[in-house]
Amino acid sequence: MVRKASESKVVIRPHFKTHQSAEIGEWFREAGVNKITVSSVTIAEYFAQAGWKDILIAFPLNILEIEKINSLAREINLSILIESTETAEFLVENITSKVTLNIKIDTGNNRTGIWWEDTDQISAVIDLVKKSPLLQFAGFVAHAGHTYHAQHTDEIVQIYNDTLKKLSHLKAEFSTGDINPIISVGDTPSCSIINDFTGIDEIRPGNFVFYDLMQYKLGSCSLKDIAVVLACPVVAKHPERNEIVIYGGAIHLSKDSITDSNGSRIFGMAVKLLEEGWSEPLPETFVKTLSQEHGIISTTKDILSGIKPGDVIGILPIHSCLTAHQMKNYFTLDGKQITMMNS
């Protein structure tokens, strides 16, 4: 991802909400990354503590956290997102340290942001921001999260191109002698599938650090790219219905699910853990239901017969961000622990 960004001459500001680990952050630093994205003030504080000096909180400003934001902005180059004149007015009144300000733009995801065509509101926000010398307007940030509903990688390419077109339009419209707004995009499906980011100033993918089954289903990655697995002890087996019960439930994997090619809702795929990593997914084997601590794996008679209580099965997660967040710890293949925020 760093190489692709470099080839396209765009800044890479990876999202660290997926791994939430200072140690994994160092792998990015070694690859030349020095700007990062996070999803909360708390995660920003954690990575600031770990020595990161340029952090974007890619979440609409929660004005109740203004004290923490002012305090953090005294220590690092902090970038924040806003999407309304109310919040801009609040900032003008309450900001006490220099921050970089971005406007969140909705290009079709319809989650957050000012609709890209609503240039009146965008202008109004920029005008307000100019009132405070502490607020430095940087540009337009979008998250084309509607790529997560794409049925095919072609559709992801279309959404990316559409996002680029809309943001480029804004960039042109709001470029003046004083201001040359950047445009920043973020979703892992687009950033994985697109190779040439010409026209964009910054990319902010996050999930690609581990990938997961949702990304695999979308076509963002291959199964071999999935770099994290949940190790789950087998606690029971039920040959009468070809099911394995694992210690691994909703509080470990999260309740995110995908629909597999047979139309079944699945909560993970099972792999065999090996010395050097793990196997391909076991055929016809998937996590069919999750309770708080239990997972039920549906499998075949053959696979079931080779498994016994006390074995440890690997589960490829549907959504690695949520699984990592819940587990709060990693182990490398050689058994070294990697800590996270709140480990």
Added chain:
Amino acid sequence: MVRKASESKVVIRPHFKTHQSAEIGEWFREAGVNKITVSSVTIAEYFAQAGWKDILIAFPLNILEIEKINSLAREINLSILIESTETAEFLVENITSKVTLNIKIDTGNNRTGIWWEDTDQISAVIDLVKKSPLLQFAGFVAHAGHTYHAQHTDEIVQIYNDTLKKLSHLKAEFSTGDINPIISVGDTPSCSIINDFTGIDEIRPGNFVFYDLMQYKLGSCSLKDIAVVLACPVVAKHPERNEIVIYGGAIHLSKDSITDSNGSRIFGMAVKLLEEGWSEPLPETFVKTLSQEHGIISTTKDILSGIKPGDVIGILPIHSCLTAHQMKNYFTLDGKQITMMNS
């Protein structure tokens, strides 16, 4: 729940996985509870530390945790669950402290347990258990979790009666001069709707401490019985589609959902936070989607117009066990913090 148990002359062994708080545990102690249920060895260790002396780990024994179990069993009256001869054999070989042993019985939930009619396997487990003087067989534990799929409270009553019938049959079959096995049931829907537990020895409801929208939908509780709410700051609003964006996502509420009366999948209902508690759910207002940290509330034009960024909205959770587990902290209405395991 304590009064109902007492009137039916059954033991109440509440499940503490919902609240995971030593301080909330004390409220139960004051109500006369002295036996508890938990879902993992880790939670058992936490409550043993908090002075609980009689704890059932209601999860099929994970043999990889045998050392912790032996260690805990030296300190308290520890009860465990098994459901296979393999695990029974392992225990006979590896147990070093006295533990109380229960057999998990499947009465129709099809998650874990030996099928209630498979008396050969039940006998085989009991015979194995007799080989170790450290293993004390207590009885049969069932979780009729299929009540969570009931369409009506009548169906919950039917499932309860069916469970009672099946377990009573086992109790009669395996009662001898030496052994008088107990029968224990656990799900909150049954325990909420049934008033007379005659014939049962022990009940293990947990979720009733807070209840939630899933229980409300099942008919286990009224909306006023829901005793926990997630306080979520408003970070943006979108009048063009009557949506509010809150800081409150999948890592706070969990991704559990229910289908509301209009057929929409919902992830929570919104209430107004008041000095003395909270309002009824706001009409036509619900959490429609969740990302990692964002929640999107769908609402009406009128309600939207009365809300601004920086307001705090209450969200009644779908599944309070998962929400509490993820938040790791409570505040009472008078602002006092209540800590949990891993606070």
